Each structure stands twice: as C-alpha cells, then as structure tokens.
Amino acid sequence: MRNSWEFFSTKRIVYGKGAIEQLDSILKSLKAKNVLLVTDPGIVNAGIADRVISLLRNADYNVVTYDKVVPEPPVSSAIECYEFAKSQMETDAIIGLGGGSSIDMAKIAALLIKYGGHPLDYYGGENQIPGPIAPLIAIPTTAGTGSEVTSVAVLTDTENNIKAGISDNYLRPEVALLDPELTIGLPAYVTACSGIDALSHAVEAYTAKNFQYIQAEGNILFQGALPISDALALEAIKLIAENLPLAVQQGSNVEARGNMLIGSLLAGMAFSNAGTAAAHALAYPIGGLVKSPHGEVTGLLLPYVMKFNSAVEMEKMGKIAEAFGVQVDGLSAKEKALAASDAVLELLAEIGLPAHLSQIGIKEDDIPSIAEKALEIARLVRNNPRVPTQKGFEELLRSAF
Numbered sequence: 001m002r003n004s005w006e007f008f009s010t011k012r013i014v015y016g017k018g019a020i021e022q023l024d025s026i027l028k029s030l031k032a033k034n035v036l037l038v039t040d041p042g043i044v045n046a047g048i049a050d051r052v053i054s055l056l057r058n059a060d061y062n063v064v065t066y067d068k069v070v071p072e073p074p075v076s077s078a079i080e081c082y083e084f085a086k087s088q089m090e091t092d093a094i095i096g097l098g099g100g101s102s103i104d105m106a107k108i109a110a111l112l113i114k115y116g117g118h119p120l121d122y123y124g125g126e127n128q129i130p131g132p133i134a135p136l137i138a139i140p141t142t143a144g145t146g147s148e149v150t151s152v153a154v155l156t157d158t159e160n161n162i163k164a165g166i167s168d169n170y171l172r173p174e175v176a177l178l179d180p181e182l183t184i185g186l187p188a189y190v191t192a193c194s195g196i197d198a199l200s201h202a203v204e205a206y207t208a209k210n211f212q213y214i215q216a217e218g219n220i221l222f223q224g225a226l227p228i229s230d231a232l233a234l235e236a237i238k239l240i241a242e243n244l245p246l247a248v249q250q251g252s253n254v255e256a257r258g259n260m261l262i263g264s265l266l267a268g269m270a271f272s273n274a275g276t277a278a279a280h281a282l283a284y285p286i287g288g289l290v291k292s293p294h295g296e297v298t299g300l301l302l303p304y305v306m307k308f309n310s311a312v313e314m315e316k317m318g319k320i321a322e323a324f325g326v327q328v329d330g331l332s333a334k335e336k337a338l339a340a341s342d343a344v345l346e347l348l349a350e351i352g353l354p355a356h357l358s359q360i361g362i363k364e365d366d367i368p369s370i371a372e373k374a375l376e377i378a379r380l381v382r383n384n385p386r387v388p389t390q391k392g393f394e395e396l397l398r399s400a401f
C-alpha cells in the first residue's frame with residue numbers, strides 16, 4: 001500500500017426508512033426554491049415521482065419535472081433535458097430521482113445549467129469541469145450504480161456506439177438521500193442487474209492497481225486501491241453477497257433492500273476513488289453493441305475478469321472468497337483466489353442472470369473489436385491489476401462465450 005493518497009466524498013449522506021421526508025429540510029439547507037426534478041417513466045409508474053412532487057408542492061417549492069429519462073441515456077436526451085429545464089425557469093437545485101440513468105442525467109443537467117455547452121465538451125479525460133455544478137440531491141431507487149456519491153456520469157454515444165463516461169470530482173452530488181422503501185417495487189430483473197453492477201464496482205475497486213494519477217493541476221482521481229476504498233469495498237462485497245439473492249427473491253424484504261442500498265453506496269464511494277477496471281472497460285463497447293443493461297454486462301464479465309486477474313491478486317481474491325462466506329480452510333492461496341470467481345458465477349445463477357456473452361447477443365466476430373475498443377479506455381485499463389493486451393482481452397472474452 002502506498003504512503004500518500006487522497007479520498008474524495010459526497011459531503012452529506014442521509015439514510016433511513018422514510019428518509020425521503022427529509023427532502024424539505026435538505027432543500028432549505030441549500031436555500032433552494034426553484035427545483036428541477038429529473039426522473040423516468042418507470043419511477044412515475046411506480047408512484048415514486050408523485051410522492052416526491054407532492055412532498056415538494058406541499059412545502060411550496062416551484063417544481064419542474066423532466067420525466068423522460070431512458071435507461072442507458074443517450075447524449076441527445078441529456079441535451080433535451082437541459083434545454084427543457086432552461087426553457088422553464090432559473091433552477092436553484094436539481095433532484096435526480098431514480099436509478100443510475102436518472103441520477104446521471106441530473107448530473108449532466110446540473111453541469112450544463114451551471115456552465116452551458118455540450119455534454120461531450122466535458123468528455124475525454126478527467127477533470128474537464130471548471131468548478132462546482134448546480135446543487136444536486138441524488139435519490140437512488142435502485143441499489144447498484146452508487147451514482148448518488150460518485151464522480152461519474154455515463155451517457156451512450158450513439159454515433160460511435162460506445163458508452164461515454166464523464167469523470168470529475170465536481171460531479172459528486174451535494175447530498176445523497178437514501179430511503180430503502182423507495183427500492184421495494186424494483187422488479188427482480190432490475191434488482192439483479194443493478195445489484196451485480198454494485199458488486200462489480202466493489203470487486204474492481206478492491207483489486208484496482210495501486211498507482212497514483214495526478215493531473216497537472218494536482219486534482220487526483222482514480223488512484224487505484226487505497227486503505228479507505230479497500231475497507232469500503234470489502235464490506236460492500238459482504239453485504240451484496242449476503243443480501244442480493246434475498247432482494248431479488250423477496251422484493252419487499254426491507255432489511256435486504258436496505259443492506260443492498262448501503263452495499264451499493266459503499267461500492268460507489270470505493271470505486272469513485274480507486275477506479276474500476278477490465279470488467280467495466282470491456283462492458284463499455286459491449287454496451288454500445290447490445291441493449292443489455294450495464295449491470296448485466298459487467299456482472300457477466302466479472303467472474304472471467306476475476307479469473308484473468310487471480311494470479312496477480314491472489315491474496316485479495318482469497319479475501320473476496322471469504323467475504324462470500326466460502327469455506328476456505330485447507331485451500332491453497334490459488335484455490336482460494338479461484339473460489340472467488342466461482343462464487344460470483346454461482347451468484348449469477350442464483351439471481352437468474354446470464355453468464356455467457358452468446359446469451360446477450362454478442363457474436364464471436366465481435367470479439368477483436370470489443371477488445372480493441374476496451375483497450376482504448378486508458379483510465380480503466382491501467383487500473384486492471386494484470387496488464388491487458390489485445391490477445392489477453394480476446395482470450396478473456398472467448399472464455400466468457
């Protein structure tokens with residue numbers, strides 16, 4: 001472990017059953033009156049958006065709602081959301097209500113409301129944002145992305161068939177408001193996809209290569225594994241391994257839902273400092289080719305990436321196996337490490353997610369270009385503990401076929 005590092009975090013995290021009722025006092029602390037609510041049709045249909053809108057109207061806020069976010073949102077819809085907000089009022093605060101898609105769209109809206117321009121002006125390298133974005137409250141209704149605390153917003157660049165991540169510490173929401181009751185109605189499939197995404201964040205952050213990345217202006221982002229991210233990631237792995245099958249199979253189990261929300265929060269705090277690695281690098285080009293949710297793709301890749309990395313991260317992989325509750329007594333270090341990827345494969349089966357690329361519509365012919373595009377995502381590739389090559393990535397992808 002290195003001697004110097006920095007850890008960045010959202011300033012305020014509010015958690016609790018019924019915590020949504022605290023929205024008024026949070027907005028008062030931000031001195032906001034004109035509020036933009038960014039959400040999606042699924043959240044409207046689940047009755048969650050109405051609950052938040054009535055809460056805000058009863059407390060006399062001026063509320064404008066953009067409820068057209070689509071899953072894995074394209075760049076064009078981020079522009080539409082911003083143009084809509086600009087045409088309605090001078091916004092004082094933005095609320096992102098939903099899964100990663102709605103929260104990420106709210107982040108881009110908060111960025112453009114403050115600085116204008118085009119979302120892709122801020123893409124291509126970290127730290128492109130000049131200063132704090134407009135005040136943003138993130139309220140997750142999935143337990144997965146951790147976007148409520150992360151420095152990342154992901155859009156789909158439909159022109160180049162790739163997902164585009166903007167990373168900057170200024171993108172961390174001002175307040176994260178977590179209420180497990182809001183995740184009760186989340187369908188089993190979305191629970192599984194978003195939950196396995198959180199596991200991928202935790203595993204990739206925990207095993208992220210230990211390096212220090214300092215931009216010219218000294219702003220540090222994605223430093224590889226740190227003592228704080230290690231502690232958060234390992235606890236996240238435990239919580240997710242124990243609670244994800246329960247949350248999928250018994251949707252109204254509030255305790256399992258709450259533990260998943262905390263697990264994805266901790267994983268988000270970890271990966272937005274340590275970084276993610278090969279599973280996310282490979283998931284981006286795959287996400288541009290097929291319609292599968294981000295979590296389904298990263299989760300499918302995760303056990304194969306863990307196997308690929310196991311020889312160089314044997315001790316940490318062994319700790320992951322222990323966090324999964326695998327009986328490791330008597331196993332060699334290598335066997336313990338491999339038990340970790342097997343545990344993830346078992347979890348995928350238990351929660352009903354695919355474990356082969358052919359199941360999500362990827363063709364063998366796609367493999368070379370997926371590997372090539374993934375290798376271009378330098379910030380993720382350099383974070384992977386085992387140095388990936390074109391040949392190595394192609395073999396990894398073939399093993400996942």
Ligand SMILES: NC(=O)c1ccc[n+]([C@@H]2O[C@H](COP(=O)([O-])OP(=O)(O)OC[C@H]3O[C@@H](n4cnc5c(N)ncnc54)[C@H](O)[C@@H]3O)[C@@H](O)[C@H]2O)c1
Pocket residue numbers: 040041042043046070071072073098099100101102104141142143144145146147150151152153154155163182183184185186187190193194197293294295
């Ligand atoms: N910003 C980050 O740090 C980060 C990290 C990982 C992934 N992502 C991005 O986040 C997006 C995925 O987010 P996600 O997995 O949270 O899913 P999502 O936001 O795309 O939502 C998936 C579906 O679930 C529905 N839904 C959400 N909550 C619900 C609820 N409580 N009840 C009923 N329906 C509900 C939504 O309406 C939507 O149709 C992807 O674009 C991914 O790339 C962002």
Ligand SMILES: [Fe+2]
Pocket residue numbers: 145197198200201280294298
């Ligand atoms: Fe992810």
